[in-house]
Amino acid sequence: MPTLLHLSDLHRSKADPLDNDTLLASLLSDIDRYALTSERPEALIVSGDLVQGVGVGAANFHREMKQQYEVAFDLIGRLCEELLEGDRSRVVVVPGNHDICWNTSISSVEPVVEDRYPTFLKQGLSERDGMLRWSWDERRLYRVADKEAYERRLEAYWEGVEGFYAGVDLPLPIDRRRGFNLFQLFDKAMVVAAFESTHRNDHLRFEAELATGVVSRCSLELRKLKLNPSLLAAVWHHSIHGPPNKDDYLNIETVTEMAGLGFQIGFHGHQHLADSTDLSVSVGGGSTMCVVSAGSLCAGWTDLPRGINRQYNIVRLDADLTSATLHIREMVEGSQFSAMRRGRFVDGEVPLSWSPKLNAAGQPAKSDEKRLNELTFAIEEAVRRRVTSPATGELLALKPATGTYPRKVLLSGLQLASDWQAIRNNFWPSGSPDEAMAVAEAAYQLNDIGGLDAVLLSGQLPDAHSDDFKVRREMLSMRGGR
Template identity: 40%
Template sequence: MIFKASYLISILHISDLHRSPSEPVNNDSLIAALVADGDRYLGETPRVPPPCGIIVSGDIIQGARIGADGWREEMVSQYVTAKDFLCKLADRFLEGDRSQVVLIPGNHDVCWNTSRSAMEKAQTNEIGNDIPSLIEQRGSRYRWSWKDQSAYKITDNTLYLRKLDAYWEFVSDFYSGFSFPLPIDRARGFQLFELHKNSVLVAAFDSTYGNDCFGYSGDIEPGVVGRCSLAIRDLPRAYELKAAVWHHSIEGPPMRQDYMDVIHVKEMAGLGFQIGFHGHQHIGATQTRSVHLNEEHAMAVVSAGSLCAGARELPRGINRQYNMVVIEDDFRTSRVHAREMGEGGQFSRKTNGEFLTGYARVSWRAQENLGGQTVKPDEENTRRVILRAEELLKAGMAKCALGELMAIDITRSAYAKRLACDAALEAKEWETLKLLLSETASDEEVVWLIIASIETRDLAHAADLIKTHTELAKPVVQQLNDRLALAKMKAGK
């Protein structure tokens, strides 16, 4: 049985692991620096507990230049290095449980050589005069190259869709042997992860739709956020917190185009996501995005700086960074602790900007149902389990029903306890029945406990229970004594 206690949830949020060729960082040195910083933040005030999960918000590798010799082998080699790092990170912080590591691709994971091979220069007579509108249209097959001042067209869509092959091969290898709420599916546009004993659901969105060697903006394929929300509704349990992850930043300078339209985040907020994580901009930050329906639905958004980028890729005055995101036990507020690399390649508190005290606070609305009432996941999960258990019992699957019920805190529902006792009796799971009846609330439960004690050969206890519970009806006592006598005879007592 699960008994809920007050706790803080801490998530290690890293991003942009691409290694600059001019400033490579060694895996062992990086792991050592993260572990050493763990010693530091565990002793800080306010408290930062060790992480229960790791979110990696894209750009796992640097990638390979177009036309570079051996670019395939180079990308595979970079993913081997990334896997070694992430496996060691999971071993150190999560006891090797890679199902608690959330991965998504970033623009650096998109193979430029593959996407370029799927394109040809567009003919002048097919592009017309209004090139910007042709290129900017969502889902357009046309791209513009500033380098050679030419328009390109995607002519081999099958090849184009293989631009993340190396990433997905890496993901398949990394997660081999681990299970998830839904199987990993590269074509779905999102993956689902459960963190911290299934209390937190994380939806990882691929924001590289349309991203390639000439198209730099982030985008999520139309319909993906909605399909994800529907898939979550169909899951067998409710969650204390619904989080989203994507790679691209959601704002940028006027002349830049490598960020994602904030409309996606507003859709997430409207569908009940409460906190979002991203990378790409190479600096840690927090903000709140809202959508107004009948009332304001606010979603906290947290970005992590780059863990591995070099000085040429980092914003001026910014060092390598990562976040520790501490979620309070009300599941409505969080502290984002930004950690920054300093002397000796070591991390410590970032103490400037919005992280002047080493952390920033963010908050969001509690989950609500259509009636505007606050959703209580524990109560909802109990209700769902009871319904499933009832169906299993009707189908003669008592043991399965008992397994479902024992996974929740049945002390919250007298009916759930009664249903579990019925299932244990039918399945003849006597030890479990004794556990359920450690505290009896009726004569019937006392009788069940006596029967369970007899069946488990705890005969002295059974006899004591019969003797002390004088309120039991005489015919019932006689039947129990007869059963006890038969058990003693079989036991040779």
């Protein structure tokens, strides 16, 4: 089944006693144990607080922030190499409040003379895009005077992000001013919008917020790009619940707007505690969005809630992407991770669900999804055991849609069975580079020069494999292939 790794609150810094080697070894060892009975993750979500940050007034804070991001992206990059074959398009990253450089933020503000305080001070401080800030420690009003400096408070984060995704094919280029970035996972069956909940978050304003209109603009962009995923997800950093004396959690109305615009599942961190919440909205007859929180991977022990260890999530989606299972992993003896079995996670897992995708008539799309799910699981297990399955033929007859996980599993079943004829007949034109390579291999095995030429001319083969198939095409020609 499609499975993703959800990390949050990495808090990388030189002061952390857990270096990247220790964390990487612990994570991979636990994932190996998990994979004995389930799938290995095929995607990675990191929901903010990549670094710990630098204290106010620290010397050379620019260099220190840069070094912390080098450590953070080293860990993320090595996980990508180990789990995702180095495919960085399957990694989703968003910023958190610790990713903001407070030293840069401080340099952008100036005090307001008391006799110039606005009449409606509270209203001015609460404006979503306002520039006023209040310091309770000093009992003093400030305003953002240098907007360019203020925007640079996330400069180190964006430099790390832009370097990490350089040359990576994404639905839209990375843009530090858009307020969101888009990712496609599981052969484009799942689209993830990575939102920045750090809008106007700084050393004096701790509120979480998205830029005005950003959720709507994201929805309109999805329409413009004609992305039609089976599952639409959102990622941000801040939690959506908190105690009354705190102000650093995301406005719940922002998340209900996501639900109303078709987002089905959300991922966040910040609260240092793994959890899941069902959020219902009465739009078009009612819809439900599932919100998943990951605990802190590496916050300091004094920052963790009482009785809570360091944690991360594994989310195992069903084949049709209509439900999932959340597995919480927590750090125990020897800095190792294992399943958390406490509270509502006494079984080490909890089910997740959300409203199904609607068809053109506004009704839940139902196309024998249960049987599709059963067949996909059967073939997946057979491929794992390296044996053929009669379920392959039945799933082939159902013709799973392009870009869906059942279609991906069907292809693996046909490849295992060496059913080259079925691959050629049902996977061309292809819906992905993997399918194009499978069809090229089928054409080669069937001595079909014309079919192989069609794939080569399409430009769908990855460069690393195109030259190999050109050589094999010449071999077919010398053997008298048709």
